[in-house]
Amino acid sequence: MKTLLVLPILIPLGTAVACLLIRKSLRTQRALAVAGSGALFVAGLALLAGVWRGGIAAVQIGQWPAPFGITLVSDLFSAIMVVLAGLVGFAVAVYSLGTMDHARERFGYHPLFSILLMGVCGAFLTGDLFNLYVWFEVMLIASFVLLVLGGEREQIEGAIKYVTLNLLSSALFLAAVGLLYGTTGTLNMADLSLQLSQQSTDLTPALAMLFLLAFGIKAAIFPLFFWLPASYHTAPVAVSAVFAGLLTKVGVYSLIRVFTLLFAQDPGFTHKLILVLSGLTMLTGVLGAVAQSEFRRILSFHIVSQIGFMILGLGLLTPLALAGSIFYIAHHIIVKTNLFLVSGAVHRLRGSYELKKLGGVYRASPWLAALFLVPAMSLAGLPPLSGFFAKLSLVMAGLNAAQHLIVAVALLVGILTLFSMTKIWAEVFWKPASQSPVESRPPLRPPQWMSMVAPIAVLAVITVAIGLLAEPIFLLAARAAEQLLHPAEYIEAVLGKTSCVPSY
């Protein structure tokens, strides 16, 4: 079990180092990247199975006792996130085989990709707030380089916005960590949870707001989301797919972790605020998407709107709502990555992301059209796909908590999402191909096309499977939510049975 906790960090690290050592051979690097992310997925599944059977697992790095050293903890929520990171990593690594150009590969695309996965998994597994900051930075620096790799004008402009906002968020996070250490004298999250529940100072709400601001920028919630649609669509499609799937979700993960474990003393203020923000996030995101006419920009605005759904469950803070949030995150990561991959495949066929210049893809490749329809309808929340059950549980939780306004907003956003997905369907797939000749593309070799379509197909099958097997997966989410709402088990796993904290 202890090894399993460290493996999701060690595997990508090993892959990255190996890729750097064999810089010359791109073929071996590709094989390593696919094998590494596949191994990460398997390790994630093993971790999830272990946590499901044996409860929350913790390991003290270097055998330093709990509140002093660095702790890695995995409850069900962390394990689910690691599995999803492995899945997205694997799908995108396979997809990159057919789409990534040699120039970018030679500049170290594969090692950077592994380091990004390492940062993401580290953030999910750490039990220490400062360590979380470090993992954030590992993830960020890898994402910075991945975003500008290639150096096109659009990428540079997008990167300036992305880098600035993320550095600002890191500075706020760091300040919040420092102030929290000043008031409590610890940074271990389990220990902090104990300390903050016992004595809450005047500074606590201010600290909670600082964390909300710092993670809110990373998660792209209202009104801090504007960097996301300005930057995500500029990178190569494999990069934007992995960003869309994983990066903002690390912010959401941290929000959920911090606002269930540390700042749950005054839900009347903090969680109410999160609820209001979630409604505004959903609405502004989807309205932004409706106004767009570029494939990936539409999808980027939908990320923002979906983030609203994820923190809606956190705002309600009931077992059903949190389970809904976790289910939603799992559904969203798979579906959103898939939609970006489809947009890349369409671009490969037609040479554009502009809806105006696209069309006729249904005639050219009916299978791709069918594969688009699965994640698109799932995103809009049509039964029996995964998005339906995710939305259903959140709406039910909202009705149980008598928050009718937010339920109405969520349903309206669902309809507008459907509108925007049908717009893409009509413009890209259904309408006849545009007359203007598109730039000539190099001929598409079948193995290359397979490496693009296979991950799309696998993710679509998983989307359908989550919809059809909603009950066991919801059970998993419900147990994860239960663990989040009752931090005693988490604290015991980290600090041991005698959870008396040494005073110093």
Added chain:
Amino acid sequence: MHVVLAVVIGGLYAAGIYLMLRRSIVKLIIGLALLSNAANLLIFTAAGLRRGRPPLVPEDASVLATPYADPLPQALILTAIVIGFGVLAFAVVLVHLAWQTVGTDDLDRMNTTDRQP
């Protein structure tokens, strides 16, 4: 000493945010650097300042005498400085690259990614 540092940190934050609100990307980067330094000093101050009490156990004792300087914030700051340095180095290169490819350092003219085509 607390008061002096508080004023310094406040000044750094104010200057950093002011520079970030300017339109030049060079000033933006300087603002970011000031901001991360302000955060580092904030950790240093918030964790408590104690002069002349190093966290060393004297030879004739087995535990520390209680008012001692906490070494942990300094370790945190050291980590943050190293990370901040790396990130800042990247940001400087990015700004240079932006100036080369876009041909301006004016943020208001870097709007191709936000415009509708």
